[in-house]
Each structure stands twice: as structure tokens, then as C-alpha cells.
Amino acid sequence: MARRYDPNRRQRIIDAAIAVVGERGIAGLSHRSVAAAADVPLGSTTYHFATLDELLVAALRQSNVVCLAGFARWVDGIDPAAPLAEEVARLVEDTLTGDRRRMELEYELYLAALRHEAVRPIAAECLDEMVRLLGQRIGDLRTARTVVALTDGLVLQHLLTGQPFDPDAVRAGLAGVLG
Amino acid sequence: MARRYDPNRRQRIIDAAIAVVGERGIAGLSHRSVAAAADVPLGSTTYHFATLDELLVAALRQSNVVCLAGFARWVDGIDPAAPLAEEVARLVEDTLTGDRRRMELEYELYLAALRHEAVRPIAAECLDEMVRLLGQRIGDLRTARTVVALTDGLVLQHLLTGQPFDPDAVRAGLAGVLG
DNA sequence: CACGCGTATGTACACCCGTACGCATCGTTG
């Protein structure tokens, strides 16, 4: 009964959805779990997002924007004097030592995109945009694509195998690619 | 009532589970869907696999063995005379032009492992074993790790963005890594 | 042949889910 008047409730629902996915994964997303997390009644989530897909897409799209903004900030902060391999290696290291939840969220986006037609464009946009941003910084799209692929693969390997992070290996691999 | 006597029913259930995951994804796995696919009553799946996790793990473990066997076969068939980048590029190409279902299955394993404690060792074993196999072929574990990461990243990028496969880019990137 | 134990079967329970819908409430517009 409280909060009868609640502008941008829609936004709060999206935020709650992101939190739920971050915590329990996409499998844990439901109208009810989101409603509970956002502290709104069930009917509210179904009103703002008629279908669950709609809600999922909205949540992932927003989380995607945040993720890309962070990446863009990193690209902007690249020191043109330093060797690029060094900079990228630091990005990977920062990513790996950072919040595991955030990483899980991003790669879960990929997973959902594999099977889920509606989500695929979001994942594609995320990848393409990262490639574009890095590409216009280093001047070569093809190399940018390779670098993004390599870093994704490395982070994934680390997340799954739990092997310790080896900065030198990253540096060496990148140095080869960036040759 | 038919098939009251049915040895290696357990195996058939596992096969059915793999088929279900391949078709509908891990999200589509349930005791009932597997029972239907294997043409056995529901009680049978719960008898052989008390919990759904148990069934999932058995299925992924088996599919993993198949996948690793294929990889080992490829490693064995590497032509020592040809440049390695060329061989790897062909593997990536074969993977990409091959069955999409198989790829989805493998990456779904990765991403399930992100959230699912019980599945993580399987994904880790898969990655570690590929690195080991390739490493003992090219003599350098660290490089092998990088190559596996790069190919995984590239395949994932292709699956998600649907961008056309560019063999030259793969070759170029690998040539860099492989020095 | 008889018996016992592993296997097979069907059903039942309690839960969670997506979605629909009728009604209450509020801000805004005429």
C-alpha cells in the first residue's frame, strides 16, 4: 500500500532485475523474484514488462551500456606512450581481480545470447562496440577483433579453471598479436 | 509396459539428456523432458539419477569426453611440416562451418560452469586437457593456453555476432601468438 | 525351482512459474 505514487518504478524494476541476474543468474530471473527484489507487487512487474523476455532484454541492455561505458573509459585512458600489450594486460588483470559478479554477468549475457534469439543482438552489439572502440584507438579493426577474442578467452579460462593469473603470459600473447 | 527388461537404460538416459541439452539448452533439461526423449517413464530417470544435477553432470561429462577425443584426434593429425598457425586456423574454420549445435553445447557447458559449482570441474577439465594436449604437441604450455583462449574467443565472437569467418585474420592473429 | 534384490513404473504432493484480469488509485488534461 505504501508507495502508491512511484515514478520511475520501471527503472527500479530494471535495476532489481540486474541485481537478481547478478546474484542468481539468468535462471533465477522471474517476475516474482524481481518483484521481491524491487519491493513491488507482482502485478507491477507484469505491467511494466508484459513478458519475461522483455524484462530480461531491458536488464541486459542496461547492464551492457554500463559495461561498454567502462570499456570506453579504459580505451580513453590508454597511455599512447606505453606499449599497448602492457595496457591490455593491465585491463585483463584489473578485470580478473575485480568483482567476479560483474564478470559472471557479462559472460552470462553471452550464454543467454547463444540460445536466446532476443538477446543475441545485445551480445553482438557489446562485442562489436568493444572491437570498434579499440579499433579506432589502435587503427586496425582486425587486430582489435583478435585482441578482444583473446582477452575474452583468457578471462573465461581463468573463471572456469581458477588457475592463477599470469600477467607475463598475457603480455607475451598480446605482444605477439600486436606484433 | 514394453521393455521391462532393459540393460544399459542408464546409458540411454544419458544420451537422451545430451540430446535434450543440445536441442533446448540446459534450461530445457528436466527429468520429464529426458524421460520423454529416452522413451522411458519418469520414475526411471529419477531412479538412475536421484537428483537433476547428477543427470546434468553425467551428461556433460560424457559429452566432454567425446569433445576431448575429437580434439585429441585433431592434435594427432597435425602435420609437423606445416606452419602451426595454418593448422589451427583450419581447426577453427572446421569448427565454425560444422554443427552449430555441437558448439552451443560446448559453450553452454562453460557458461553453466560459471554459476553451477558441480559443473565447474568438468569445464575446467575440458580446458586444461585441451591445453595439455596442444602443449605437449608444440612444447610450450603457456603458448598452448594462449592459443586455446584465442580460438575460444574467436569462435564465441562468431557465434554471437554472426560475422563472416575471416581465415586470414585468424591466421594473422595466431601467427603473432605463435611467433 | 524359489527367493531376493536390483530395476521399472505410475502416481501423488508441494512448489514455483508466466500470465491474465478486475478493481483501486492517482496525475493530468480538458
Next chain:
DNA sequence: CAACGATGCGTACGGGTGTACATACGCGTG
């Protein structure tokens, strides 16, 4: 101020799920 459209709310329905369990069957051992 009146009325209307947008938003909020609670509940209900039909369906799918994991799991438990009581019962029937049949092969291998004695």
C-alpha cells in the same frame, strides 16, 4: 472540478517442475 487514461495492486488459473514412494516385475543366485 470532472473525467479519463496511466499506473498500481492483489488474486486466480493452468501448467510445469523436482522429488518421494508404494507397488510390480524379472534376472541371477542359492
